Amino acid sequence: METRVRSLVKALIWNIIGLGSMALVGFLATGSIAVGGVIALINTAIGFTLYLLYERIWSRIGWGRDHV
Template sequence: METRRRSVVKAIIWNAMGLAVMTVVGLIATGSAAIGSALAVVNTAVGLTLYVIYERIWAGISWGRHG
């Protein structure tokens, strides 16, 4: 089973990468660094929360594991 700390660290790293990408996409889509950044921050906060919940649910499911 994966520890809660590992799940959170993985989620933070994944979402930091997503934040960088979404900031650029938001800037391109809106033409505004402020609006693009705000959209990216909201997306990252929601994504981080959902990813941690998703990982914790799967950590408790034994289906598909060997050993």
Template sequence: METRARSLVKAVLWQLIGLVSMTLVGLALTGSAAVGGALAAVNSAVGLVCYVIYERLWVHIPWGRRHG
């Protein structure tokens, strides 16, 4: 079982990767670093919350786990 701290660290690192990639996509599509960054920040905040909830829900599902 994963600790909450591990789930949170994984989520933060994943979102940082997403933040950088979304900023670059936003910049490429809009030509504005500010708009691209704002879109990426909102996306990262929503994604972080969803990812943490998703991970914590899966902790309670025994399907596919091996014990011992």
């Protein structure tokens, strides 16, 4: 089972990557750095929360794991 700290670090790193890509997409779509940044921040906050919950749920599911 993963620790909560590991799940948190994974979620943070993944969302930093997502923040950068979403800021770029938002900027390209709107032409505004400010609007692109707001879109990216909102998306990152939602994505971070959902990803962390998703990881924690899957950490409790034994299906598909090797039990060595």
